[in-house]
Amino acid sequence: MKKVFFALAIAIGVSSAAQAQVTLGIKAGASLANYNGDDWKDMDSKGLVGFHGGVTLNAPITSDGFFSIQPELLYSQKGWRLEEDGEKFTSRVHNIDLPILARINADGFIFEAGPQIGFLAGATTKYEGSLGEAKDSDTDGYNKLDFGYVAGVGYQFSSGPNLGIRYNGGISGVFEKVDGESLKVHNSVFQFYVGYTFKK
Numbered sequence: 204m205k206k207v208f209f210a211l212a213i214a215i216g217v218s219s220a221a222q223a224q225v226t227l228g229i230k231a232g233a234s235l236a237n238y239n240g241d242d243w244k245d246m247d248s249k250g251l252v253g254f255h256g257g258v259t260l261n262a263p264i265t266s267d268g269f270f271s272i273q274p275e276l277l278y279s280q281k282g283w284r285l286e287e288d289g290e291k292f293t294s295r296v297h298n299i300d301l302p303i304l305a306r307i308n309a310d311g312f313i314f315e316a317g318p319q320i321g322f323l324a325g326a327t328t329k330y331e332g333s334l335g336e337a338k339d340s341d342t343d344g345y346n347k348l349d350f351g352y353v354a355g356v357g358y359q360f361s362s363g364p365n366l367g368i369r370y371n372g373g374i375s376g377v378f379e380k381v382d383g384e385s386l387k388v389h390n391s392v393f394q395f396y397v398g399y400t401f402k403k
Contacts, residue, residue: 231256232396253280
């Protein structure tokens with residue numbers, strides 16, 4: 204009996220997906236990134252302004268569009284900066300993020316949340332100060348995968364444009380294990396975006 208119900212649920216899901224008004228979208232905006240965690244709390248780092256942008260795919264689950272699933276493919280800059288006594292350090296990390304969000308659309312107001320996996324594409328560390336300038340582009344020491352979560356609010360106009368704010372929190376550590384132990388340092392990113400959803 205359980206197999207029958209399971210097969211029926213799959214059939215309904217496939218049928219719904221085939222009939223859903225799946226829509227493509229684009230988005231871009233600014234990010235304010237930093238690190239947090241027990242092994243970072245003594246660092247007086249500041250927020251790093253960056254960029255994020257990419258494509259979205261929205262698949263309604265209900266016929267009225269109230270509830271939907273939205274996977275996204277985004278380029279996202281993360282990292283931190285530190286300024287002290289004329290010395291300036293900037294660490295900018297480049298990620299390819301794939302969030303999969305559950306979304307509620309209540310008369311245009313969007314509430315969304317879900318898991319996210321990030322793939323490390325590059326990292327740049329820059330120093331400016333009394334010793335001159337130095338720049339290094341090396342991903343050694345970083346975790347190549349970043350597991351986290353996303354939560355946000357926004358507004359979707361019926362004509363296509365949308366805007367919103369999100370928080371990205373890291374669950375896995377930013378850095379690889381040191382002497383067999385993981386450092387408690389996580390990504391913490393606020394994102395402000397504008398976008399456009401193309402109507403089918």
